[in-house]
Amino acid sequence: MNHIKAIAFDLYGTLFDVHSVIDQCEKRFPGRGREVSTVWRQKQLEYTWLRSLMNRYVTFEQATEDALRYTCKHLRLDLDEPACNTLCDAYLRLQSFPEVPAALRELRARGLKLAVLSNGSPHSIGAVVGNGGLRDEFDHLISVDPVRIFKPHDQAYALAERVFGLARGSILFVSSNAWDATGARYFGFPTCWINRGGGTFDEMGQAPDWELRGLDEVARLFDGAERNAPLA
Amino acid sequence: MNHIKAIAFDLYGTLFDVHSVIDQCEKRFPGRGREVSTVWRQKQLEYTWLRSLMNRYVTFEQATEDALRYTCKHLRLDLDEPACNTLCDAYLRLQSFPEVPAALRELRARGLKLAVLSNGSPHSIGAVVGNGGLRDEFDHLISVDPVRIFKPHDQAYALAERVFGLARGSILFVSSNAWDATGARYFGFPTCWINRGGGTFDEMGQAPDWELRGLDEVARLFDGAERNAPLA
Numbered sequence: 001m002n003h004i005k006a007i008a009f010d011l012y013g014t015l016f017d018v019h020s021v022i023d024q025c026e027k028r029f030p031g032r033g034r035e036v037s038t039v040w041r042q043k044q045l046e047y048t049w050l051r052s053l054m055n056r057y058v059t060f061e062q063a064t065e066d067a068l069r070y071t072c073k074h075l076r077l078d079l080d081e082p083a084c085n086t087l088c089d090a091y092l093r094l095q096s097f098p099e100v101p102a103a104l105r106e107l108r109a110r111g112l113k114l115a116v117l118s119n120g121s122p123h124s125i126g127a128v129v130g131n132g133g134l135r136d137e138f139d140h141l142i143s144v145d146p147v148r149i150f151k152p153h154d155q156a157y158a159l160a161e162r163v164f165g166l167a168r169g170s171i172l173f174v175s176s177n178a179w180d181a182t183g184a185r186y187f188g189f190p191t192c193w194i195n196r197g198g199g200t201f202d203e204m205g206q207a208p209d210w211e212l213r214g215l216d217e218v219a220r221l222f223d224g225a226e227r228n229a230p231l232a
Numbered sequence: 233m234n235h236i237k238a239i240a241f242d243l244y245g246t247l248f249d250v251h252s253v254i255d256q257c258e259k260r261f262p263g264r265g266r267e268v269s270t271v272w273r274q275k276q277l278e279y280t281w282l283r284s285l286m287n288r289y290v291t292f293e294q295a296t297e298d299a300l301r302y303t304c305k306h307l308r309l310d311l312d313e314p315a316c317n318t319l320c321d322a323y324l325r326l327q328s329f330p331e332v333p334a335a336l337r338e339l340r341a342r343g344l345k346l347a348v349l350s351n352g353s354p355h356s357i358g359a360v361v362g363n364g365g366l367r368d369e370f371d372h373l374i375s376v377d378p379v380r381i382f383k384p385h386d387q388a389y390a391l392a393e394r395v396f397g398l399a400r401g402s403i404l405f406v407s408s409n410a411w412d413a414t415g416a417r418y419f420g421f422p423t424c425w426i427n428r429g430g431g432t433f434d435e436m437g438q439a440p441d442w443e444l445r446g447l448d449e450v451a452r453l454f455d456g457a458e459r460n461a462p463l464a
Binding site: 043046047049050051052053054055056058066067069070073074150152153154179182183186199200202203204205 | 275278279281282283284285286287288290298299301302305306382384385386411414415418431432434435436437
């Protein structure tokens with residue numbers, strides 16, 4: 001792994017748990033919190049992909065709010081403006097996965113440059129990372145907002161090359177989202193898929209170079225030659 | 233509606249019921265047919281959007297097969313090659329919705345030019361329409377395959393203008409898929425959303441010009457001035 005000089009991490013679902021909004025959803029819609037969170041996340045993703053494909057970019061916050069409005073209409077739940085604001089605000093206060101803070105510190109200690117590369121806006125990324133107490137762990141917080149198209153479009157991944165000033169082959173990309181890991185690998189990043197929940201990778205013609213159970217396993221890739229071997 | 237000279241119909245989910253594959257799924261995976269069909273359709277759509285966004289086009293048949301493979305892995309169901317072939321073949325033998333044949337004949341009788349505009353390949357569209365006995369109802373079967381990008385990208389919708397030889401404002405677009413109706417409307421087609429199941433339209437900054445309960449209601453748009461008024 002000597003050729004890897006920097007790591008770009010996906011934010012939502014990779015460093016931070018998007019389903020940590022369940023508590024707020026449950027408070028507002030008792031007994032329906034998990035269902036709301038699941039549909040909301042699915043629609044949020046769909047809206048980023050579809051708007052990119054239609055060339056009708058809006059910020060991630062806007063897509064998130066639109067997805068929440070759809071979700072509540074679809075589930076026949078009443079969403080007033082204060083509730084909408086509270087729930088969207090919860091997306092700025094996500095919980096990081098438990099192993100994340102120590103894992104980031106360990107990777108920094110190895111001299112690697114670290115960045116977030118996220119579909120979130122600069123405001124969202126800053127808020128999530130700051131509220132999670134992780135701002136000092138990153139050299140860069142990279143938002144797709146300047147190129148106005150979401151991952152998995154190539155232009156979004158290309159931002160990491162530009163900001164790090166490194167070629168794609170020397171940037172490790174880390175994501176829990178299989179579609180994101182697929183896009184990153186097509187772009188040309190060596191790619192880790194963090195599969196915490198025993199999920200199934202997508203069938204879009206790519207496989208991750210490494211499939212790991214948590215972020216703490218990323219540092220181990222840099223330990224010894226045997227452990228560094230990518231998947232066949 | 234005097235300005236409307238032609239109608240372009242989405243195929244999957246609009247003229248033909250994608251969930252008519254449930255019977256075949258149920259035969260292969262007893263008790264799991266509906267679940268398989270639901271995940272399969274969702275992933276099929278995702279793969280068309282994501283591959284378009286990654287600029288990694290494959291045919292709709294390939295995306296359909298990939299989505300089925302994902303679905304069976306995800307649901308821990310064994311899919312051998314004969315079963316895979318049988319189930320993918322079922323996507324070429326979908327049932328049309330009951331009102332569709334008569335509705336198409338009525339629209340043709342009014343002198344309107346009719347086409348299918350589908351993400352399917354020419355082979356798939358021809359097979360589905362032919363197996364459904366509807367080939368004679370259409371002037372054109374338009375596949376996105378020549379432009380190698382799926383709806384809702386503008387280039388896909390633009391094919392209908394080219395094939396009909398008409399400007400977008402004189403082509404009515406009809407779809408049951410809210411994301412498709414959204415893309416069509418951004419493109420500039422007057423757009424009907426066929427909402428058979430009391431679904432919720434997507435929140436991506438567009439609304440359909442008309443929301444109808446079935447294809448039989450499309451002809452009524454051409455009946456009288458009052459009925460022709462688009463939604464506010």
